[in-house]
Amino acid sequence: xxxxxxxxxxxxxxxxxxxxxxxxxxxxxxxxxxxxxxxxxxxxxxxxxxxxxxxxxxxxxxxxxxxxxxxxxxxxxxxxxxxxxxxxxxxxxxxxxxxxxxxxxxxxxxxxxxxxxxxxxxxxxxxxxxxxxxxxxxxxxxxxxxxxxxxxxxxxxxxxxxxxxxxxxxxxxxxxxxxxxxxxxxxxxxxxxxxxxxxxxxxxxxxxxxxxxxxxxxxxxxxxxxxxxxxxxxxxxxxxxxxxxxxxxxxxxxxxxxxxxxxxxxxxxxxxxxxxxxxxxxxxxxxxxxxxxxxxxxxxxxxxxxxxxxxxxxxxxxxxxxxxxxxxxxxxxxxxxxxxxxxxxxxxxxxxxxxxxxxxxxxxxxxxxxxxxxxxxxxxxxxxxxxxxxxxxxxxxxxxxxxxxxxxxxxxxxxxxxxxxxxxxxxxxxxxxxxxxxxxxxxxxxxxxxxxxxxxxxxxxxxxxxxxxxxxxxxxxxxxxxxxxxxxxxxxxxxxxxxxxxxxxxxxxxxxxxxxxxxxxxxxxxxxxxxxxxxxxxxxxxxxxxxxxxxxxxxxxxxxxxxxxxxxxxxxxxxxxxxxxxxxxxxxxxxxxxxxxxxxxxxxxxxxxxxxxxxxxxxxxxxxxxxxxxxxxxxxxxxxxxxxxxxxxxxxxxxxxxxxxxxxxxxxxxxxxxxxxxxxxxxxxxxxxxxxxxxxxxxxxxxxxxxxxxxxxxxxxxxxxxxxxxxxxxxxxxxxxxxxxxxxxxxxxxxxxxxxxxxxxxxxxxxxxxxxxxxxxxxxxxxxxxxxxxxxx
RNA sequence: GCCCGGAUGGCGGAAUUGGUAUACGCGCCAGUCUUAGGAACUGGUUCUCGCAAGGGAUUGGAGGUUCGAGUCCUCUUCCGGGCACCA
Numbered sequence: 001x002x003x004x005x006x007x008x009x010x011x012x013x014x015x016x017x018x019x020x021x022x023x024x025x026x027x028x029x030x031x032x033x034x035x036x037x038x039x040x041x042x043x044x045x046x047x048x049x050x051x052x053x054x055x056x057x058x059x060x061x062x063x064x065x066x067x068x069x070x071x072x073x074x075x076x077x078x079x080x081x082x083x084x085x086x087x088x089x090x091x092x093x094x095x096x097x098x099x100x101x102x103x104x105x106x107x108x109x110x111x112x113x114x115x116x117x118x119x120x121x122x123x124x125x126x127x128x129x130x131x132x133x134x135x136x137x138x139x140x141x142x143x144x145x146x147x148x149x150x151x152x153x154x155x156x157x158x159x160x161x162x163x164x165x166x167x168x169x170x171x172x173x174x175x176x177x178x179x180x181x182x183x184x185x186x187x188x189x190x191x192x193x194x195x196x197x198x199x200x201x202x203x204x205x206x207x208x209x210x211x212x213x214x215x216x217x218x219x220x221x222x223x224x225x226x227x228x229x230x231x232x233x234x235x236x237x238x239x240x241x242x243x244x245x246x247x248x249x250x251x252x253x254x255x256x257x258x259x260x261x262x263x264x265x266x267x268x269x270x271x272x273x274x275x276x277x278x279x280x281x282x283x284x285x286x287x288x289x290x291x292x293x294x295x296x297x298x299x300x301x302x303x304x305x306x307x308x309x310x311x312x313x314x315x316x317x318x319x320x321x322x323x324x325x326x327x328x329x330x331x332x333x334x335x336x337x338x339x340x341x342x343x344x345x346x347x348x349x350x351x352x353x354x355x356x357x358x359x360x361x362x363x364x365x366x367x368x369x370x371x372x373x374x375x376x377x378x379x380x381x382x383x384x385x386x387x388x389x390x391x392x393x394x395x396x397x398x399x400x401x402x403x404x405x406x407x408x409x410x411x412x413x414x415x416x417x418x419x420x421x422x423x424x425x426x427x428x429x430x431x432x433x434x435x436x437x438x439x440x441x442x443x444x445x446x447x448x449x450x451x452x453x454x455x456x457x458x459x460x461x462x463x464x465x466x467x468x469x470x471x472x473x474x475x476x477x478x479x480x481x482x483x484x485x486x487x488x489x490x491x492x493x494x495x496x497x498x499x500x501x502x503x504x505x506x507x508x509x510x511x512x513x514x515x516x517x518x519x520x521x522x523x524x525x526x527x528x529x530x531x532x533x534x535x536x537x538x539x540x541x542x543x544x545x546x547x548x549x550x551x552x553x554x555x556x557x558x559x560x561x562x563x564x565x566x567x568x569x570x571x572x573x574x575x576x577x578x579x580x581x582x583x584x585x586x587x588x589x590x591x592x593x594x595x596x597x598x599x600x601x602x603x604x605x606x607x608x609x610x611x612x613x614x615x616x617x618x619x620x621x622x623x624x625x626x627x628x629x630x631x632x633x634x635x636x637x638x639x640x641x642x643x644x645x646x647x648x649x650x651x652x653x654x655x656x657x658x659x660x661x662x663x664x665x666x667x668x669x670x671x672x673x674x675x676x677x678x679x680x681x682x683x684x685x686x687x688x689x690x691x692x693x694x695x696x697x698x699x700x701x702x703x704x705x706x707x708x709x710x711x712x713x714x715x716x717x718x719x720x721x722x723x724x725x726x727x728x729x730x731x732x733x734x735x736x737x738x739x740x741x742x743x744x745x746x747x748x749x750x751x752x753x754x755x756x757x758x759x760x761x762x763x764x765x766x767x768x769x770x771x772x773x774x775x776x777x778x779x780x781x782x783x784x785x786x787x788x789x790x791x792x793x
Numbered sequence: 794g795c796c797c798g799g800a801u802g803g804c805g806g807a808a809u810u811g812g813u814a815u816a817c818g819c820g821c822c823a824g825u826c827u828u829a830g831g832a833a834c835u836g837g838u839u840c841u842c843g844c845a846a847g848g849g850a851u852u853g854g855a856g857g858u859u860c861g862a863g864u865c866c867u868c869u870u871c872c873g874g875g876c877a878c879c880a
Contacts (some may be wrong), residue, residue, distance in 0.1 A: 099803055214874065217797040221876040228880080246880060259880090298878055325878045343794085373874045407879055531875080570804095601818070603806060606798085608873080610805065618818045621833095629831085656809095666809065668817035675817090678834085737813040742861040744813055782860050787812055792860045 004627035014116045015705075022715045023067070023075065023118035027394070027501065033518050034065040037497055037557070038080045039526030039534070040125070043104035048111045050320035050573070050581040050599075050611070051527060055563045057596045057603055058525045058661065060117045064697040065658045068119065068721045074518060075118055076127030076500040079105050082133065083489025084162055084178055087419035088187030088593055091453065097419045098447070101128060101243030115592040116700050118717070125503050127492035133288055133421035133500060134442035135509040136492055139541065140413075141170040141424055141435040142548055148194045149413075151433065154619040155263070155328075156190060163454035165190055166418040167488060168409050169222070169533050173308060174295055182290060188458065190414040191423055191485070195540045199223055199406040201554070202539055210604060211560040218307050218531035224407025229391070231336065231400040232260060235270055236317050242266050242624040245331030245405050246594065250390035252313040252398065253379040254359035256340040256349070259302065261326040261333035263285035272306025279303050279322055284326040300348040311336075312378065312398040323348065326612040332407055343369045362389060411537065413488040416460040419450040421445065422487030428473035428480040437474050443482070460484045493534055494541040497521050512550065521557045525605075528562035535560070556770040561661060564608040566599060581611055587744065592619040600663035600698065619667075623702055625674055628694065630706060634682040641728075646676045647687055648728035655724075663698075670695055685710065690722035737788035738763055740772040744788075763789055 004314070017023060023741045027033075038059040041052045052128055063075040081101045105126065112119065125132060143149035156165045161181040165188060170177040194200075205225045206216045228247035235241060260267055260554055262283040271279045282303040298525040302323030309320050325344055326335050339349035339356040346369035349356055356365060359378050363370020373387035382390050382397075414423065422443045424436040436443055446468045452461050462468055463484035473480040495509075501518055502511035524744040526534075542556040563570070568579040598619040602609035638644070657666035673691065677683050683691075689710065696703035696716050707716040731752050734760065738746045748767045750759060760781065773793055781791040 214798060218875045221796060224879065226879075242878080248880080294878075300878085323878090325880090327879065330879045337880085340878070344880075347878090405879080407876080413802090445838095528874080598818095601805090607806095612805080612819075615805070615819050622818085624833090664805095665817080668807075671817055677854070735813075739861075740811085740857090747813065778858060782812090784812055784861095790812085790860055 004624055004702070006593065006623070006701070007588065008300065009705045010116060010587075010592055011114070013701040013704045015115055017116070017118070017715070018113060018121070019719075020715065021122075022717055023063075023073070024120045025072045025074050026527055027074065027514050029193055030074075030517065032071045034063075034066045034071035034073045034517050035497075035521045035523075036060075036066065036073060036075045037500075037521045037524045038075075038497060039524075039530070040080050041491070042080050042083070042085045042109060043101060043108050044085040045109055046104060048583050050504075050583055053115070053583040054566055054599050055110065055525045055527065056117055056472075057113075057599060058561070058563055058663070059117075059523065061600060061663060061697055062523055063118050063597070064659065064662070064700060067717055068693060068697065070721070073118070073312070074120060075124070075502075076122055076123050076497075076501065077109070077112060077119040078118075078127075078496060079108070080127055080489070080493045080496070081105060082127040082420050084164070084415070085489070086420070087417060088162065088178060090419075096449070096452070111587075113195045114587060115583065115596070117772075118700075123500050123503050125496055125499050127496065128419075128544070130442045130444055131506065132496075132503065133445075133492070134506075135499065135784050136495070137424040137436070137441050137443060137712045138419045138438060138509060139491070139495065139544070140487065141438070141441070143193060143544060144425070144435045147192060147549075148197060148544060150194065151189060151191050153189040154412075155185050155187050155188060158186040158188070159183045160456070162417075163413060163456040164460075165412055167412045167490070169411070169490075169536070175464055184290065185287070186458070189611055191425075191483075191487075192410040192412050193540070195537075196406060196408055197412045198540055198543050199225070199408050200404070202408070202536065203406075205539070205555060209448040209555055209560075210558060210560040212528065213391055214606070215528055215531045215535060215562050217558065218528070219536055222532040222536065223406060225404055226406075227402070227404050228530075228694050229395040229400040230332075231312060231395070231398055231403050232310060233336065235320070236310055238307075240266060240270055242309070242334050243332045244336050245332045245403070246336055246337065248341065248387075248391070249398075249400060250373075250376065250382075250385075250387045251341045252311070252336065252360050252394050253376075253382070254340050254357045255311050255313070255318060255336040256355040257319045257321055257337045258309045259323050259326045259335050259348075260305070261322045261328040262322055263328040264322070264333045266334075267305065267322060270307040271306060275304060275306035279305055282322060289324065294324065298325075300344070300351050302348065302352065304352075304459060312400075313394060319354070320409050321348075321362060329409060330407065339369060340365055341369055343371060345369065358594050371506055376761060378381065407770040411488075411540070413491055414485040415488055416484075418445075418461045419449060420489060422462065422493065423483040423485050423487055424608065425483040426471055426473055426480045427483065428478055430478055431473055431475045431480075433483075434473055434480075443541065445486070454730070458485060462486070467471065467776050490533055491539045491541075494537040495545070497524075498545075503514060509545075509550070515551060518550065520553050520555060522559065524557040524560045525563055526560075527565075531562070552759060561605055564603075564606055566602075567608055567610045569612055570610045586616065590616055590620040591623065593702050594623050597622070597667055597698040601667045603664055605661050605663065609647070616683050622674065623699060624669055626699070627702060627706070629674075629677060629683070630709065632677070632682050633685050633688050636684045637681070637686070639684050639687050640680055643676060643683065644682050644686060644725075645728045645731075646673055647690060648724050650723055651690070651694060651724050652729060667698055670698070692716060693719070693722055697704060737792040738769055740769065741792060742790060745772055746767055752786055756781070757790075758782065759789050 036059045038056045038337050063073045067073045087097050092101040126482050141698040157171050158165050159176040161179045193600050228245050229249040230243050230245055232241050232243050302321045305320045307320045308317040311318050337345040339345040341356045361377050362374035376385050376390050424443045426434050444576040446465050471482050498510040505511055538556050543554045545551050546554040565576050573580045598616045650669050653669045654666045692703045692707050733749050734752050735747045736750045737744050776793040778793055780792040
């Protein structure tokens with residue numbers, strides 16, 4: 001028996017597919033467009049990671065299936081090569097980012113091609129290409145013109161290791177998403193995108209979207225909507241007032257003090273002379289605390305300001321405190337404190353001996369605040385109302401406003417780094433900040449041979465490049481200076497799928513005719529670590545493009561699935577553990593067909609799966625079993641009815657599974673069919689050809705080879721998917737389960753259409769059943785047609 | 794604390810959405826072939842009692858609904874993810 005030489009055959013076909021353009025659709029003429037997209041990789045490693053490979057494979061398998069089903073499939077490929085990940089990798093190697101990029105992208109491309117993915121490489125996109133980032137900058141200018149991009153001074157997270165500010169989304173668990181270092185707070189003037197403008201749309205859109213629940217849940221939590229009221233408090237003996245946000249206006253009568261955040265601007269104005277030093281010192285200390293320190297130490301601290309506010313519900317005077325348990329970044333940075341009905345206020349009041357007043361019945365103030373709803377007490381004319389109604393009535397009574405508040409904050413896009421698209425802004429003494437007009441885009445990133453490394457002084461490396469910085473104002477033609485920062489990498493990747501349609505178009509961000517036909521993306525797969533980064537930003541940019549009138553949808557991906565992680569023998573992979581799976585290594589050893597089908601076979605798409613070296617031999621064995629079966633193809637015209645039934649049921653099962661991304665069970669069904677072939681010994685060519693189509697979506701090189709061996713000159717992917725013949729899906733007989741009191745006691749073969757009376761007759765004659773029924777009264781008989789009969793005795 | 798997922802053999806996992814639990818694969822056991830090892834092929838493999846025929850138990854745990862529950866309801870334990878002093 002000839003051994004199946006996976007290397008030779010996989011190499012042969014991946015090359016041939018590329019040459020013949022088998023997977024390069026004609027976007028203009030496509031009749032049934034299907035846009036399959038995987039998250040394009042960061043080329044910040046020498047080769048592909050198994051995680052990239054997994055998400056590519058999910059998309060690729062679906063793409064091949066859709067192609068065989070007659071769709072014009074577009075599965076593009078490109079690189080997210082700008083940004084901090086590649087720049088950090090270059091810093092680590094001590095090489096220039098451009099040099100690293102040239103090498104790693106070439107290697108990634110080579111590996112993807114070797115793996116036989118059905119990508120269209122003719123429309124490759126690279127975010128570092130000026131033709132590409134011209135339009136990244138254009139998006140900035142469009143947002144700027146509409147007030148959605150703006151500059152502000154704010155306390156921001158500065159990563160001392162990456163030497164740049166980061167967006168809130170890029171702090172994960174208190175540390176920098178890229179380098180895992182502890183960020184510092186720095187007050188800096190930076191560029192922001194007004195993503196909060198879309199907070200409500202980002203949230204309400206979620207419910208209708210066919211995206212993984214886990215992703216939608218992460219976005220929902222991040223947006224963090226709460227409904228409540230804004231209420232104004234006057235300050236005693238003063239013209240000043242401040243506003244607070246509360247979700248519990250029903251407890252307003254229970255407000256016995258107020259708290260301002262240490263950064264609150266009113267603090268300086270209202271603090272009394274004798275409290276000035278204490279408040280100042282407290283604010284200084286609070287400012288020095290890192291985010292993580294605040295998170296870890298939740299002991300309440302605070303200082304009395306000496307000032308009093310007037311509770312608008314009962315005109316009582318309540319002390320104003322300052323404490324860092326109130327955050328300047330949320331709401332108004334000020335709260336009304338209701339210690340009887342809020343745990344944090346309770347703790348604070350207890351520590352500092354502040355008054356508590358119960359206004360909602362149902363709790364017990366001994367040890368805890370009661371934060372549930374209930375009937376109002378001690379609330380004047382609102383006594384007796386229930387929380388829900390009281391919320392509305394009290395808000396109205398004090399002239400408050402019912403509003404929603406969000407945790408989501410605007411997206412800081414400035415980066416004090418080199419490897420990114422420059423912010424397309426020019427500062428002119430006369431005209432202020434002016435966006436670079438479209439005809440002057442792109443603002444080219446100068447090729448810095450040296451001094452491209454981040455300095456850490458709060459300015460990007462471009463600030464030192466005189467030839468770049470000095471320019472003229474596009475509006476008044478006077479002297480002007482460029483913005484030295486570049487833009488966040490997540491902006492590069494927020495719109496790449498638009499660009500794939502027309503990567504060389506210099507007149508528009510994308511070809512709108514093609515956009516109408518191909519967008520939104522039909523199916524997208526990627527890791528859920530991007531749930532609130534890439535995936536949220538992408539939705540934001542899509543909404544913005546929608547509002548510019550460029551597109552008529554605002555959800556970029558019709559279907560999105562988050563893929564699970566691949567573990568090695570149950571453990572997370574890491575270089576230090578030495579258990580990193582290299583796709584290339586397994587491609588060599590067992591072949592990409594076996595590797596790809598193995599990682600799909602391991603389990604459902606969303607779950608983490610454990611890769612093992614023994615396990616992969618299972619799919620490799622399957623490859624061999626199919627390759628070896630060739631000698632058993634007979635000249636007979638048709639096959640045994642049993643084989644045909646299995647064949648057509650498998651076609652149906654594979655179709656259903658593929659529509660639902662159940663790759664693992666589709667492969668299991670195909671393995672079963674392979675086993676049936678082995679049991680039948682000989683199979684007709686007709687059946688064999690149908691089988692090859694089904695398997696080709698998982699084992700493309702093998703099936704292409706076997707297909708060509710049958711004398712076909714054109715790729716199997718250009719031929720037709722087998723039709724299901726309904727008659728083979730039907731069964732004449734079924735195995736009827738016979739239950740007594742719900743327990744299966746026997747299984748009897750019967751005609752599929754058997755009536756209840758006939759079935760009962762057979763059952764009653766059955767000796768096994770008689771044993772259980774004898775001498776007992778049959779109370780009831782449940783008959784499920786074609787399935788079971790249940791005797792209740 | 795709040796919001797999502799999830800728990801099924803020795804292991805990865807199936808289960809037509811309330812109808813024969815454990816498909817498929819790994820591993821293991823046996824057989825055929827082989828000088829041998831391996832490969833390939835064939836058969837077996839949830840646990841438990843039993844020589845067997847056959848019985849009993851079983852989907853993290855406890856209840857419930859139902860003729861019938863892995864699937865629905867209530868409570869509960871554990872694991873994974875997100876948010877978190879967010880008023």
